[in-house]
Amino acid sequence: MPIDLRRQGVGGAAALLGVPDLRDRVAWEALDRDTVDDVLTAAEVDRAQPWPQTLLSDYARYWRDGVRVAYEGPAGELRRRTSTAVLAAAMTGEHVDEAADGLLLLCEQTTWCWAAHESFAAARGEVVADPDDPYVDLGAAETVQVLAWADLVLGSALDERVPGLRRRLRREARIRVFEPFLGNREWHWLGLDGRLHNWSPWIQGHILSAALLLESDPDTQFLLVESAVDGLSRYLDAMPADGGCDEGYAYWWNGPARLVEALELLDRITGGALDPWKCEPLAELAQYPRRMALGDGWYVNVGDGPARPNPQQPWHVLHRWGRRVGDPGVTAFAAAHRGQPQSPEVGLGRALIGLFDREWWTAAAEPLDLPRSTWLPDTELLVARDAPAGLALAVKGGHNDENHNHNDVGSFIAAVDSAPVLVDLGQPTYTAISFSPRRYQQWVMQSAWHNVPLIDGHEQSPGAAERAGGLQPQEDQLALTLPGGVVRRTASLDRDARAIRVTDEWQDGHQIVEHFILAGTPQRHRPGGLVVRSLSGVLVALSWDDELGPGTLERRAVDDELLEAVWGPDVHRLVIDASGRTSFELTVSRFEETL
Template identity: 65%
Template sequence: MSLLQRWQALDPATRTAAIGAARDRAGIPDLRDRACWESRDRVATDSILAEASADLERPWPHTLLSDFARYWRDGVRTAYEDEARKLTRRTSAAVLAAALTGDEIYVDAAADGLLLLCEQTTWCWAAHESFATAKGEVLADPAQPYLDLGAAETVAVLAWADLVLAPALDERVPGLRRRLREETRRRVLRPFLTDRRWHWLGLDGHLHNWNPWIHGHVLAASLFLETDPEIQTEAVDLVVEGLDRYLGALPADGGCDEGYSYWWNGPARLASALELLDRVTDHEFAPWTCMPLAELARYPQRMTLGGGWYVNVGDGPAHHDPKQPWQILHTWGRRIGDAEVVAQAAAHRHEPLSPDAGLGRALVALLDDEWWSAVPASSPLPRSTWLSNVQLLVAREQAAGVDGLTLAVKGGHNDENHNHNDVGSFIAALDATPVLIDLGQPTYTAISFSDRRYEQWVVRSEWHNLPVVAGQEQPPGARWRATDVAVRREEAFDSLELSLAEAYPSGGLKRSATLDRSAQEIRIVDEWDEGVRVEEHFVIGGEPTAHAPGELLVKTLSGGLARLSWDPALGTGRLERRPVNDDLLEGVWGPYVHRLIIDTDGTTFELKFTRGSTHD
């Protein structure tokens, strides 16, 4: 039974009662319940209270038109988006501090932030404001609000703040809650209900993380801020329909073509919304047996390398901020009865709670006693994972361990969500640290999702672990794909073989990638037709320390030593050093990366990746 079928199977009276009682059933008491709020775990509260206290001495962030206009002027998105996020974060921190302490100074700070949000001309981020672009303007029109991620993130702060602070806001600032409801109806609920052309609805079959991200926040706004039962019911029904559409588009094996980073804003957003719906129906909705929720919950452990490193594809950083809302995954694991998912989440229980995850997520986490009583342990990691839909193999030398070699290799096509031109590319890691790397997401600018996207060096195939064939890179588009994909998973080895003949205009190339546990090596073998010129490219994280014909030693970013070897007759290859010049990428890889280019001859090339030795 699908999500929508499960929702519609509920007795109409049950659905009506759930929506009407949502504020009481959500499991978030208002700040008058001092016994509850003052008994929260100190690990969770100390960092929040320290941040909120420091905020009292700082000026409030302001979103400026000049920063908004930079998207059109020089392509810079972050100047405006960073300030918008600072404002929602600071408001969220004040709301949390007000709940935790009951102190009027934080209630007033929260009220200030909420009104500043209401006073913004737009909640939409400039990169998404296509209404203004269509008119040749850079100023958003308040009469034509655009419902995007920025608007959804903002309304979520209003909704969860109203849920927990309502009595104090009525006492301290009468009229503010009415303003919150009016802005929510105008900017979010009315556009959601009256305009079904939003691309993130997925009515054209193209589904991505915007769907659960926005639908989940619209759900909170409908349940906590809207007072008209008919509007509430219509909005909630449409939310469930939209979430059902997203879940139905996800592969049965739990793969996510947007990668680990966007998993937190795709499937994890879906899980948050489903948990809220389940709560308000007193768990009669019970969506957790719907396919493929159980498999989706296992994705983070399948992509974990260790030490904060993850298998990254497309626009995703390889070294991820540990301050993820792991409580969501913990709850998810409990709901589906998966002890390994629960353990994977619990391994991160020591991380402090952060408003960055969103106000709703933080409030739910604060009140989850099972989460705070969980005992952190090591992450359970599968020895081998094959996700057939996205054609991604992840193989470790040791089951359940981070030591040794790890290989990740992908097939797929060049029109995946947040795509890089990377069909057939691979990652090779030593002791959890990537050495042959996928650079991941650069800082987003105006060209990131435009027809100039593939001008960015980090998304091009020549800056992945891929060959240039007959002088040509892989082009973007769904027609450029892997074919004849064959995976073998044995005790001694895991391998993926695939044809890249349809990934390059020149065609004619096959690749096999193998993790050989017996030999303790990763082997990459490329074969092609006679007479084709192939130039092998390998992108390196770390510092090359010795370079000779057929060999390169690399000191990894964690201090290990990796060895790359190939036919010495091909010489040393060309080793390039490139400055990163991007704050986001530099935060992962340091100020520069290297690329090894090897000109080949004949019709085959083999690279071996092993642990290096100081005697090499």
């Protein structure tokens, strides 16, 4: 993606972004009224509360007891409240001091880096970040983008009400982000080792916008933009051709979607000269959310992703993406979610760009139209749906060294009326062990808590060597060999029988114990069958050879807030010992009888 931005001219970048400052009252007063009311109501509630504080004792808890949220919670709330105040000030022309207070509080923080990422302090054996040696992480990137976009829309008012604050914003951006970004080319998120993940576009996209809006020296601005563009190009080149995302749907919004937002900024400031929309595989990546949707807010979730994520996503980003690549299915899918509230939590820049996207606000909302079947050959993921029967099946291949990996090769999800019944539990609350060598001590990461068998007493292990083999995809079916080469699994959606079937086959002499993770409430359990009332309220029947007996149904309390918000207070594991056989088949269908 080579482009000489000095030749194209970025001096007037702010004017090309399509976001006016608060002096343009006509533009601000023409915004969607419901959205404005939501922002102003939130700002009024905020003003009645004290500002969030970020405390050293909370920061130190990461090292003391592994807790991240004690600090990241108030730090995120400070960014959110400041962003809300900025929007409210721009929308009304009032309460500029409130926004200025938030901006200065952000500038006064010792660090913008989250404790979990502060490896510089950890290397010193300390729990206090050094302002002279800042670490550029997601927290720093999220904070600098608040400063940048606030400066764009409130600049004139800040000069009038609090002269000197804008100079302070630029100083903090330069010291905390710009200088370390240019001065250290060993940041892991640059992906120079070939391992790229959502940090790369997430951080570099924010650095790009901050450089365009806060850096006044043309040569420094050029170096910042050039370096960010190089990193974004590297991430784009690493994207699979099938448009898949091994980090899953939730992280798609902070990986591929962040990339596209950065490309859009570049496209705007170069007056369309960049025209990145024909780059591979942008058109395929745009289809990922629609391909993963199960309906009613449920999604196919792999790795660290919730099955029912926060619906307050920046759907306008996807809508513009669909318009740029000319995909009406993508734009229709995005427009179907326009009724969701748009919160500043998604980012101040995202919120501002979305507010002034007039095509988004005038697009006709359409009902969800989900693909009948999707096979992603690079990511090795099959999703098949039978809309009349309300059935959906997702089957995962891949390997156990993926980004945000769980040990889950060959696992599957079975949903009825949108809600998964045989589930992937997804992401628990992050702690100090989440990305440490102890990661797989967490029960939700282990293959024993995924829909895969225990083979000869062994669970799956982490690592790229643990991978699916012999994949044979069809429209509604995927056959693959599980790690170790013992079990051949075939998972299919039988449209004629209106059922999902999962068959495991192996040579005689192996001990195979099947594990199935269930959401909902068990209703009837007997040899060869289990009836579950799903989270969507329908009765679902699981059936197997009754000679194997009822199996064992284990209840496990859900001891994590993120997981409980999705699955409720408990989940169940059905364990069926199929040792002594050479095959096992499970059938999932609606329960049509009377209990």
